Amino acid sequence: MRLLHASEWRMTDFISDDANPRYAILSHTWGLDEVTYRDWRKLSISDVKLKAGYSKIIACREQAVRDGLEWVWIDTCCIDKSSSAELTEAINSMFRWYTNAAVCYVVLSDVEATSDRAVLEERMAKSRWFTRGWTLQELLAPPPEKLIFYSGEWTRLGSKTDFVDIVSSITRINKQYLQGQDLRHASVAQKMSWAALRQTSRLEDVAYCLLGLFDINMPMIYGEGDRAFIRLQEAIMTSTPDDHSLFAWGPILDEADIASKVTNRSEVLRKEPPRPDSATCELELFGLLAASPKDFEHSGNIIVSREAARFYKRPDNPNVPTKVGRDAFRLDLPMWRKNMKALYHWKEPNIAQLRNLHYATLLCHFEGDPSSSSSVILPLLSNGGRTLSRPRTLCYRRGRGVQFSVKKTKTVSIAPEAQIRISNGDIIFRRRRCAPPIYATGSSISTGSWYDFDGAIGFLSSSSPQPRHGRMLTLNYKLSDKDDRGMAVVFHRLSTDDQLFIEVIPVNFSGKEIESGDMTWYSSTTLNQATPTFTRSMALPSDEWHVQRSPMPDVYLRSERVSIDGSDIFVDVLDLLVGFDLD
Structure with a gap:
C-alpha cells in the first residue's frame, strides 16, 4: 500500500x-x-x-x-x-x-x-x-x-x-x-441491487468495483467487456453455492400474473394457431447469469431461504453449480409442475411456438413476507437438446414454499438462447400435443436422412441449403400405457415443389400385426413396409387435414409455408394435435 x-x-x-x-x-x-x-x-x-x-x-x-x-x-x-x-x-x-x-x-x-x-x-x-x-x-x-x-x-x-x-x-x-x-448477512441479490443504478466509466469496472462486497479476488482484464461481470458471478457461485438469490434477477411477477404467460387448454384446442403477442409470448431467452447489476434492480428484498442450508446438506449431496460451456451451467434445483407450456416468440419465422415450461424453485424468498413458506420461482423453457433457458421474468409463489419440492430435485443444464440456423425446407412444429391417455413414445429419423430432429423445441433441420426429398421423420403415439396400439405420423418431402407429404399408419407397438375389423395395426418392426392408411399432400401455401377414424385417435394437422425475411428460404410451420375433439 x-x-x-x-x-x-x-x-x-x-x-x-x-x-x-x-x-x-x-x-x-x-x-x-x-x-x-x-x-x-x-x-x-x-x-x-x-x-x-x-x-x-x-x-x-x-x-x-x-x-x-x-x-x-x-x-x-x-x-x-x-x-x-x-x-x-x-x-x-x-x-x-x-x-x-x-x-x-x-x-x-x-x-x-x-x-x-x-x-x-x-x-x-x-x-x-x-x-x-x-x-x-x-x-x-x-x-x-x-x-x-x-x-x-x-x-x-x-x-x-x-x-x-x-x-x-x-x-x-x-x-x-x-x-x-456484517455484509455477509446480505444476500447476493441484495448487494447486486445496491449497484443496479450505479455507473462506471469503464465497462469492466461494473464487476471490479463489487469485488470487496462479495469478498472475491480475481484478475483484472481490461478489454474483456461484460465478461468481467460473468466472471464475478461465476466466482460468487463457487464461493456461496447455496445462495440462489444470484439467479433471482429480472422483473418479478406474482404467480397469478405469470399465469397469463402459461397456456391453458384453449390454446391447444383451437384450430386457429396462437399468434405472436408481446403480452403473452416470451420474446427472448437467457442463461442462468445476469448481464449486469441493472438486472437486479427489482431484487433488493430477496433473501436466502432457511431451506438452502438443509438442501445442500442432504444425504444425496446436491451438486454445486458446474460450468459446462462458455455460458452454460449444470446445477440441482427443486422442480415442480410438469406438463406446462408457454408461448415462445420466434422472430424468424414470426410465429408463436408452444414450448415445454418447467418451474424451478430457488431457495430464497422476499424479506418481510408474512408467509414464510413463499418462494421465488425460476421459469425455464426448453431450448434445444437437453438445455433450458430462462425468460427475463421471475415468478413469486405465495403461501407454498420449497419444502414440498425439495424432494423433487432435478439436475438441469441452463444456457442462453441457442442461435438456430434455418436452412431451406426445415420444419418447425408450432404445436405438437396429444391428449391423455394418449402419449408420445418417441421419434425416429429415417436411415440415410439428411435431417436432424430436436424434439425439445420441435425443430426438424437440414444441413443442406436445398430441401432433401424422401422420408424425413416419424412420430409415434400410443393409445395409453395399457394399450400397445397406436399410430405413426410420417413426414416426407416430395420433389414436386418441395411438397410436404404426410402418412398416418396404425401401429401395434408390441411387435405383432393385428387385424381388427377393417383396420390393420401394423407391426412396429415392419413399419417401413406398411401401407399408409391415410395420406395427404399438403397444399401450398397453407392447408389443414383432420383424420377421424375410430378406434384410432383423431389427428389434426395444419401447415403454413413461411418465407424467411422475404428470401427464397422457406420453412413449413406445423400444428399437430392428436386425440383432441376439435369439432
Missing part, C-alpha cells in the same frame, strides 16, 4: 497491513485533470499544483493533519495504474483499505453546505457521488462513525450515522448494513 505523507512532499510503500500506520482515506468522484501517480513522480511541484485535481489532495492532507493523522491514501495519485500487477492488487485490496482506515473523508463536490437539514438532504440526494460504482464499497467498508461527509468546500456535514436515513433512502441499502452489520 502506497501512502502519501500529509505534510511532506513524499510517498512511502508499506508492504503489509500490519506495517501500515494510521491513515485517512479519501472517497470522491473523479473529474477532469486529476493528479496521477505519474504526475506526482514526473512533474514539478509547481506543475502538480496547477492541476485541477490537486485541490482535493491538499484539502484531504490538511484535514488529516487536523485529525492528528500523518498519512493519507487517495486513489488518483497513490496507485501506479501503468502497472497492471499493482492495479490488480489495489483493486482486490481496496475494500480492506477503506475498512482499515482511521477515517474516510467523503467529499461531495457538488453539494453546498447549509444549516437547513431538509435542504441539505435534498442536495445530497442529487449528488453524483451516490451514482458511481466505486463509491458503493467506499460507503459500506468504513465503520459508520469513521465515514465523514464533507461538502465541496470541505465543510464537515456529518457522519454516516448522522445521515443513515437519507443515505438508505438514496441508495436503497438496508439501514442495518449502513450501521455496520
Whole structure:
C-alpha cells in the first residue's frame, strides 16, 4: 500500500497491513485533470499544483493533519495504474483499505453546505457521488462513525450515522448494513441491487468495483467487456453455492400474473394457431447469469431461504453449480409442475411456438413476507437438446414454499438462447400435443436422412441449403400405457415443389400385426413396409387435414409455408394435435 505523507512532499510503500500506520482515506468522484501517480513522480511541484485535481489532495492532507493523522491514501495519485500487477492488487485490496482506515473523508463536490437539514438532504440526494460504482464499497467498508461527509468546500456535514436515513433512502441499502452489520448477512441479490443504478466509466469496472462486497479476488482484464461481470458471478457461485438469490434477477411477477404467460387448454384446442403477442409470448431467452447489476434492480428484498442450508446438506449431496460451456451451467434445483407450456416468440419465422415450461424453485424468498413458506420461482423453457433457458421474468409463489419440492430435485443444464440456423425446407412444429391417455413414445429419423430432429423445441433441420426429398421423420403415439396400439405420423418431402407429404399408419407397438375389423395395426418392426392408411399432400401455401377414424385417435394437422425475411428460404410451420375433439 502506497501512502502519501500529509505534510511532506513524499510517498512511502508499506508492504503489509500490519506495517501500515494510521491513515485517512479519501472517497470522491473523479473529474477532469486529476493528479496521477505519474504526475506526482514526473512533474514539478509547481506543475502538480496547477492541476485541477490537486485541490482535493491538499484539502484531504490538511484535514488529516487536523485529525492528528500523518498519512493519507487517495486513489488518483497513490496507485501506479501503468502497472497492471499493482492495479490488480489495489483493486482486490481496496475494500480492506477503506475498512482499515482511521477515517474516510467523503467529499461531495457538488453539494453546498447549509444549516437547513431538509435542504441539505435534498442536495445530497442529487449528488453524483451516490451514482458511481466505486463509491458503493467506499460507503459500506468504513465503520459508520469513521465515514465523514464533507461538502465541496470541505465543510464537515456529518457522519454516516448522522445521515443513515437519507443515505438508505438514496441508495436503497438496508439501514442495518449502513450501521455496520456484517455484509455477509446480505444476500447476493441484495448487494447486486445496491449497484443496479450505479455507473462506471469503464465497462469492466461494473464487476471490479463489487469485488470487496462479495469478498472475491480475481484478475483484472481490461478489454474483456461484460465478461468481467460473468466472471464475478461465476466466482460468487463457487464461493456461496447455496445462495440462489444470484439467479433471482429480472422483473418479478406474482404467480397469478405469470399465469397469463402459461397456456391453458384453449390454446391447444383451437384450430386457429396462437399468434405472436408481446403480452403473452416470451420474446427472448437467457442463461442462468445476469448481464449486469441493472438486472437486479427489482431484487433488493430477496433473501436466502432457511431451506438452502438443509438442501445442500442432504444425504444425496446436491451438486454445486458446474460450468459446462462458455455460458452454460449444470446445477440441482427443486422442480415442480410438469406438463406446462408457454408461448415462445420466434422472430424468424414470426410465429408463436408452444414450448415445454418447467418451474424451478430457488431457495430464497422476499424479506418481510408474512408467509414464510413463499418462494421465488425460476421459469425455464426448453431450448434445444437437453438445455433450458430462462425468460427475463421471475415468478413469486405465495403461501407454498420449497419444502414440498425439495424432494423433487432435478439436475438441469441452463444456457442462453441457442442461435438456430434455418436452412431451406426445415420444419418447425408450432404445436405438437396429444391428449391423455394418449402419449408420445418417441421419434425416429429415417436411415440415410439428411435431417436432424430436436424434439425439445420441435425443430426438424437440414444441413443442406436445398430441401432433401424422401422420408424425413416419424412420430409415434400410443393409445395409453395399457394399450400397445397406436399410430405413426410420417413426414416426407416430395420433389414436386418441395411438397410436404404426410402418412398416418396404425401401429401395434408390441411387435405383432393385428387385424381388427377393417383396420390393420401394423407391426412396429415392419413399419417401413406398411401401407399408409391415410395420406395427404399438403397444399401450398397453407392447408389443414383432420383424420377421424375410430378406434384410432383423431389427428389434426395444419401447415403454413413461411418465407424467411422475404428470401427464397422457406420453412413449413406445423400444428399437430392428436386425440383432441376439435369439432
